[in-house]
Amino acid sequence: MIMKNLDNGICSIGSVQVSGYREGKYGVTIIYHENSTCVGVYTTNKVYAAPITITRKHLENGKISAIIVNSGNANCYTKEEGIKNGLELAQLTADTLGIPLEDVAVASTGVIGRQMPMDILKPVAEKSLSQLGNSKSHASDAANAILTTDTVKKECAVEHTLKDGTTFRVAGMCKGSGMIAPNMGTMLGFITTDLKLSQEKLQEALNESIRKSFNMVVVDGDESTNDTVLLLSTDEVCGEYDENFQEALDYVCISLAKQIARDGEGADKFMQVEAGGCRTLDDAILISKSIVSSSLVKTALAGADPNWGRIISAMGYSGVDFDPDNVSISIGNQDKDVPIVEDGVVTTYDKPELLEEAEAIMKEKTVIIKVDIHEGDYSTTAYGCDLTCEYVHINADYTT
Template sequence: MEFIKDLSGGFSVIENLMVSGAREGKFGVAIIYSPNSTASAVFTSNKVVAAPVNYTKNVLKKGIISAVLVNSGNANCFTGKKGFKDCETLAELVSNDLNLPKDEIAISSTGVIGREMPIDIISKVAYESLSKLGNGPENSLAAAKAIMTTDTFPKECAIEVTLTTGETVKIAGITKGSGMIAPNMGTMLSFIVTDAVIPSDEINKALKKSADISFNMIVVDGDESTNDTCLMMANGTSNVEVVNEGKLDSNFQEALNYICIDLAKKMARDGEGATKFIEANVYGAKNETDAKLAAKSIISSNLFKSAVFGGDPNWGRIVSAIGYSGCDLNPDIVTIAIADDSDDVDLVCNGKILAFENTPNLKRAEKIMQSKNVKVNIDMHLGDGEATAWGCDLTYDYVKINAEYTT
């Protein structure tokens, strides 16, 4: 999209925003300091909800967030009243240090479920992080690293968007997540800041739209976490309003979609133990809902994910996943293809099988399945519904990582 320009430096591209990160062993703390920002968030739909999720939901009732403290290494989930009290302790710590109202400080956590927060360690690391607040690229990177758990690389993104009015604003974000990733968000934390002027209720509507086509369309393992949070803040330093006459600028929505999809794909690519990235594109579905069902079903199939790991072009697992997804499907007209960065081949075309033993199509498919990036393209020939989902292969290392997670 011509109106979106990729930038380097993560959060450093946003004025009047300071961030930091620090770690002590497996425990990390990131601070995001953006005074008097309008804000909203989307959260996990898990019925077991971590204390920081409930705490931050209460804070967001005001619609203003001035700072966020994010800790890794402990989820502060299933910790009862003490868990909520620990959130208050951390918020008070930030409030006193930055001279901010306590009810403008959000708390977010990720890590092991069911263990009390090691508040002394987290507080110590929080003070260290607060002492390092800055607006440089190194500060943004430190924050992205501080919130990592089983992630293998930090994840950040920054863009400049030219609005339909010709004015420009910037959006930047960081995220973490590589396991417990499933539709309806996963064990992911994502924090987005824009310099645009936008009311909190409009942030909420825009963020829900973006999350629905990004964070809600990735699958690593099918498990949904208790701490999932995607929080967005607008500090207004550009003095550019993106809502005019009650309507959000369409270019701003597209840019928010772009940054959320970019961060979501980075999580899928960094799935625990992953060796390959999978993209499932569904076209011609009866409607968008059916397209999403089919795309997520393909990405969620452990049989297909295992086949991708082994380089096996077993397209029967693809059509089976579509078949049980709940979408409308006519096997006699469906087209199934796979692709990588240099080739694409039909396995089934309009219901006719093209890839069977010793055929050229099967040989090409076998080669494609060895690639690091594997795309599945489905045309249902039933309507105009489209959707894309992202995920990764299922490997031996995934089992090893999660078999030894707390030991």
């Protein structure tokens, strides 16, 4: 069976109830399914938010029944008061749904270093908790309520089968637009599946998918304090893990990651960087992320300038050992690749029309950069966007 795309977002898992409600810049999303198996991956930033402390503790037994997510305030660098406020939202959720406090995970996104405005957030949370349901509109409201500087909601859901014919689903939503890199970013991701898997297997599968997806996105190079991705299983479908589940989870995570890159703060263009011919996967990751992180490459993309010198320069400082005289670089789209450098030879000297073709492609909304160092068989893909004046405006005025 070919993987099937579904259009009900996170509510494609029929037993999962969600809600989302927003007043001004403050929103609250609820995800609810009692006694779910759940695992998480979090920011590696040494400074991390209060909700991460709470959620890690509540997930120690691998079980969760609800997630409460607020936007508008990161609840980070808020010390004991931040823990207290996060637990207060969790307790409100627990009391409303009739579940233990320890069965509630918490996530936050927004401005760092300010205490939570509980007089505003609690009524918003109460309203959200009163609107739980399982429909396309519920999924849309939930995906919208967690947004900050994002301009669009981000959702993906698929149906697939295990090799033994068992049908299962994976669905998710996320938010993220700025402070994206080097590992995840100011992003929150919530993914559900109905396939029953152990906590250990879910964690392994999530780690593998994040390595290919959220950890390969760069918008601005700043790593957030709040990054959280939670994967929960409703445990309704019995089956043994196989590569088809990983394929479905990878698809959902990569789709969400690409949606983040396309919606980068102030972004006008999406950039995909494919690095191949590497001796190791780590080398491929270093090269692809070095290119997609380069401010000079990103501004060249904004200006539709096929300045491949910036690309090879970013490769050179990636930390990977390779022969610069044996490199291939192309600039393209989904339909064609324009070779700029082939095995160390610059093609545009003798064929200036190739530079014109590359410039035309650089004006498009999606640009694919491919590099090959001809050293081995490993490859990977990173995702990013251009860097525009609008990015500066958004972040210059973020808290004022």
